[in-house]
Amino acid sequence: MDSKNVAYKYSKIQNCKQELEKVKNYWKELLGKVQVYTPLESLNIILNGWCVYQIIQSRLQGKTGFYQSGGAYGFRDQLQDTLGLKYLDPEYLKTQIIKHSKHQFIEGDVEHWWHEETERGIRTKFSDDLLWLPYLTCEYIEFTGDESILGEITPYLTGEQLKENEDERYNKFEFSKEEGSILEHCIKAIERSLNFGENGLPKIGSGDWNDGFSNVGTKGIGESVWLGFFLYDILDRFTKIMKESQYLSTDIQQKIEKYEQIMQQLKKALNTNGWDGRWYKRAFMDDGNILGSMENDECRIDSIAQSWSIISNAGDNDKKYISMESLENHLIDKENGIIKLLDPPFEKGKLNPGYIKSYLPGVRENGGQYTHASTWVIIAETMLGFGDKANEFYRMINPIEHSRTKEASNKYKVEPYVIPADIYGANNLAGRGGWTWYTGSASWYYKAGIEYILGLKIRNGIMSIEPCIPKDWKEYNIKYKWKNSFYNIVVKNLNGKNCGVEEAWLNGERVENCIRLQDSGNYNVEIIM
Numbered sequence: 001m002d003s004k005n006v007a008y009k010y011s012k013i014q015n016c017k018q019e020l021e022k023v024k025n026y027w028k029e030l031l032g033k034v035q036v037y038t039p040l041e042s043l044n045i046i047l048n049g050w051c052v053y054q055i056i057q058s059r060l061q062g063k064t065g066f067y068q069s070g071g072a073y074g075f076r077d078q079l080q081d082t083l084g085l086k087y088l089d090p091e092y093l094k095t096q097i098i099k100h101s102k103h104q105f106i107e108g109d110v111e112h113w114w115h116e117e118t119e120r121g122i123r124t125k126f127s128d129d130l131l132w133l134p135y136l137t138c139e140y141i142e143f144t145g146d147e148s149i150l151g152e153i154t155p156y157l158t159g160e161q162l163k164e165n166e167d168e169r170y171n172k173f174e175f176s177k178e179e180g181s182i183l184e185h186c187i188k189a190i191e192r193s194l195n196f197g198e199n200g201l202p203k204i205g206s207g208d209w210n211d212g213f214s215n216v217g218t219k220g221i222g223e224s225v226w227l228g229f230f231l232y233d234i235l236d237r238f239t240k241i242m243k244e245s246q247y248l249s250t251d252i253q254q255k256i257e258k259y260e261q262i263m264q265q266l267k268k269a270l271n272t273n274g275w276d277g278r279w280y281k282r283a284f285m286d287d288g289n290i291l292g293s294m295e296n297d298e299c300r301i302d303s304i305a306q307s308w309s310i311i312s313n314a315g316d317n318d319k320k321y322i323s324m325e326s327l328e329n330h331l332i333d334k335e336n337g338i339i340k341l342l343d344p345p346f347e348k349g350k351l352n353p354g355y356i357k358s359y360l361p362g363v364r365e366n367g368g369q370y371t372h373a374s375t376w377v378i379i380a381e382t383m384l385g386f387g388d389k390a391n392e393f394y395r396m397i398n399p400i401e402h403s404r405t406k407e408a409s410n411k412y413k414v415e416p417y418v419i420p421a422d423i424y425g426a427n428n429l430a431g432r433g434g435w436t437w438y439t440g441s442a443s444w445y446y447k448a449g450i451e452y453i454l455g456l457k458i459r460n461g462i463m464s465i466e467p468c469i470p471k472d473w474k475e476y477n478i479k480y481k482w483k484n485s486f487y488n489i490v491v492k493n494l495n496g497k498n499c500g501v502e503e504a505w506l507n508g509e510r511v512e513n514c515i516r517l518q519d520s521g522n523y524n525v526e527i528i529m
Helices: 002-009 013-031 041-062 075-081 091-101 129-144 147-151 182-193 225-244 250-272 303-311 317-331 371-383 387-396 399-403 406-412 441-453
Strands: 034-037 111-115 120-124 153-158 168-172 174-181 456-459 462-465 475-482 484-492 503-506 509-511 520-528
Touching (some): 041 387, 041 399, 041 441, 075 091, 075 111, 091 129, 091 182, 129 456, 147 182, 147 225, 153 182, 182 225, 225 250, 303 317, 317 371, 371 387
Antiparallel strands (some): 111 120, 120 168
């Protein structure tokens, strides 16, 4: 009956026109909450609507795209998708955290992906999936100051654990009678991840963030350098939250002390066993081979170990600068406008890290640009204060810049208004776009631009502007709607700086560069660098 009513309603052209206007107004209001005006036109276009539209429409609502129409929720994927949406509404993060917590097993591991309709999913030995739950929880609490989420109660999944030689199992897993708070869910994930190998680094299992490393640690020996940095970052941030939490207890205090001790040991291991002389290694394989070593013929250097040494703040100070210089020398391809994930790609060498090797050299994870990781490079550059480099790389990987001419468009071949998951990086395919629409890269690209380049940072509901921009930018503007308040932010760079703020003004009065967001009102903010 409903379908007949809908068909009848929209058989009238006037109803169709009204519905179209409703849709347009919905997106106009939602996407208009953050608008930026900078000297770089392509940055303005991609950040003023396109990125956020891609995240919400393709990743969260549709869970589909032209190249991938699975319709599933990915545990790590759809959590990360909400990172860029916190400026529109942090409820996106909260909703996703609570939803995903219900797909954690009692033992602390999680479903790699699942379908809501069939309630079927896949249990794996991926080593990073479960950690994105505490990562997003940190992100939400740091942004809003709302720690009440830690007390939300959700169930766990139950099911037979994977056997020693079993890497994954697809099944319908049942909800357990046992429930836990989000705090308990996060602690279970962290505790499960404290599984270290002989080099003092976390074991990689059947893959970490790079799914293609499916054969690195299946025997339970291989370790991940990148995962060490990621885990360090989570321990650092989560212990701070636990210390200030109303849920602080003797048990939690003991956990804090334990995690702080592990952080010290982990940092030492990362900067000794994880260091290769000019950059950080990527992983230690079951068979003793090393990924990301200068002695290798293939996968000599991998970008994410370098960028996360900075993002996590676990890299030794001198090593951070040395490793990023190496990354720039080996992985930035300005001719094709890409930032490679690793180099050289796998092809005929002795290393057999997993299905990544089945891709052609330069395709997807195998030495192409994986845009997700490229944004981490840009974030790392801003954290080091390199505003010119960060902006150059950000502009370089913007799809609009790959489509400025007919010749460039013929080479790139995919849509110029959506962030691609990957761009090919070798031989006759170099510079050709890969999967578009259905990619978590859009959320990270948005976060890198708004938060790290333009510097709109919010902590505990307090806004500060901390730019890292090119020296030749004289001025830029951000219009930000928070609840029913409007902030017109003008940043003036009269002294040609990359970063650093000298003065902040609110409605004509000089203030500290930390402005508590109000629920209503109009506010003019002027920032002098």
